[in-house]
Amino acid sequence: MxxxxxxxxxxxxxxxxxxxxxxxxxxxxxxxxxxxxxxxxxxxxxxxxxxxxxxxxxxxxxxxxxxxxxxxxxxxxxxxxxxxxxxxxxxxxxxxxxxxxxxxxxxPLSGITSLGFAFKNYEQVWAxxxxxxxxxxxxxxxxxxxxxxxxxxxxGFRHITSSTREIKGPADLNGFKLRVPPAPALTSLFKALDAAPSPINFNELYSSLQTKVVEGQENPLAIIATTRLYEVQKTCSLTGHVWDxxxxxxxxxxxxxxxxxxxxxxxxxxxxxxxxxxxxxxxLSDSLKSDLQGKGIAFVDVQQDAFRRALAGTSFYAGWKQKYGAQAWDLLEKVSGKLG
CATH class of the missing domain: 3.40.190.170 (Bacterial extracellular solute-binding protein, family 7)
Known part of the structure; x- marks a missing residue:
């Protein structure tokens, strides 16, 4: 047509x-x-x-x-x-x-922007x-x-929500059944942190949480709010693990x-x-946090450096550097600083 x-x-x-x-x-x-x-x-x-x-x-x-x-x-x-x-x-x-x-x-290269804990703030993102x-x-x-x-x-920066355990540090991700989008970078990230990521399309996310196919998911606050994920999740850990x-x-x-x-x-x-x-x-970042608290979501503050240290102790960064190539990696580290 x-x-x-x-x-x-x-x-x-x-x-x-x-x-x-x-x-x-x-x-x-x-x-x-x-x-x-x-x-x-x-x-x-x-x-x-x-x-x-x-x-x-x-x-x-x-x-x-x-x-x-x-x-x-x-x-x-x-x-x-x-x-x-x-x-x-x-x-x-x-x-x-x-x-x-x-x-x-x-x-494949488009995933480099969402490498685990690469960007610390928006100044780095837009640069x-x-x-x-x-x-x-x-x-x-x-x-x-x-x-x-x-x-x-x-x-936005993505955060982890859960209907079961609170995610306070890397150890809490061990075996955690987590929905991720069909995205190699996120699947790789959470496998490196010993979680159990399940790639599921976005239009199936709510039902997967509702029926307990997975315990949690990770998304920016705007997505958590507009898709009413607070109805099927209890806590939100402010991991900011990737920007997307x-x-x-x-x-x-x-x-x-x-x-x-x-x-x-x-x-x-x-x-x-x-x-x-x-x-x-x-x-929206501040107002969404208040709105979601009002709808029953409890926020959990985390130490991002603990997650970064756990990730640096794996082959995660070395593997992705080899995949993306030296040129792209150098351009990323010009902004993010040394990774791994």
Whole structure:
């Protein structure tokens, strides 16, 4: 099915439309979008990634005078994350925001940003992702049928929740049945810490916790809140074990069919919403903790250095350095400092 629809008439373009005021752009006939596209996400409609994405799509429609209409499909409406990755690769979905962790199943290097305890704070994260490491990862993604449409969005630092034991230190993870996304970096991390990680797709997470298939899971606070995981979990340990981001991925062939000025508008507006969404996640951190406490979640403070020491005593970092290669590892350690 073809979703990019070319109007049979009036195909003239307004040169430089992305850079001129909206009032100077010729109006496209009402209800006659020249290009109709799909943008899928896995997150709840109330999550900042969807709120800010919809704002970007509204601005794109306005800035292109209705020529580009992008419809948002949140909450895995069009399939699981792994299904949607296939769809954006084959072009049945045009844009898809995907965790760098899950993208690593297709582009292995993308998982380097979520290496266990690599980043200590957001200053390090954005220095890496808006700098040389991020550019290197983009190059690797672009060697496939997909590419990154905008700056990376924020999924936050991930924390461990549990319905059984409290996770206070590395020893508490021994044998702990933990849901992880289908992401090699996280599976490897928790195996190194002697946990029992189970890769499960996000759309099956709640039911897996509810039916005790797993004891716990790990996600940023925004995900824990918007997907109501507090209903099936008791404690949240503030491990901050990895940072995760969302790449907005586009199908190359579909994007190439758009005139250059429309491509520029899409990237510009998604970049703007990426920065807005990053600010949302940062401001939500404190308020989400209070909200989740009010819904029954007990927070457990941990000493991250204890986890780092336990991890450094394994072959975890050496193994991933060999996998990612010296160039990528050097770019990471420029920001994170020496690992292992």
């Amino acid at each position: 073809t979703r990019i629809r070319f109007a049979p008439t009036r195909r003239s373009l307004v040169a430089g439309a992305a850079a001129v005021p909206l009032v100077t752009i010729l109006k496209w006939p009402a209800g006659a979008a020249e290009f109709e596209l799909k943008y899928a996400t896995g997150q709840d409609p109330t999550h900042p990634v969807n709120i800010r994405a919809q704002e970007a799509l509204n601005r794109i429609r306005e800035a292109t005078a209705g020529r580009v209409e992008i419809k948002l499909f949140p909450a895995n409406q069009l399939g699981s994350d792994t299904d949607l990755l296939t769809q954006v690769r084959n072009g049945s979905v045009d844009f898809f925001n995907l965790s760098s962790l899950i993208l690593a199943t297709f582009v 890496a992702m808006d700098g040389e490491l991020g550019a290197h990862i983009r190059e690797q993604i672009a060697k496939t049928p997909i590419f990154t449409v905008s700056r990376i969005w924020d999924n 981001g969302y790449w907005v991925l586009g199908n190359k062939r579909a994007f190439a069919r758009l005139p250059g000025d429309l491509q520029a508008v899409i990237t510009r507006e998604l970049d703007r919403s990426a920065l807005d969404q990053r600010a949302d996640i940062a401001s």
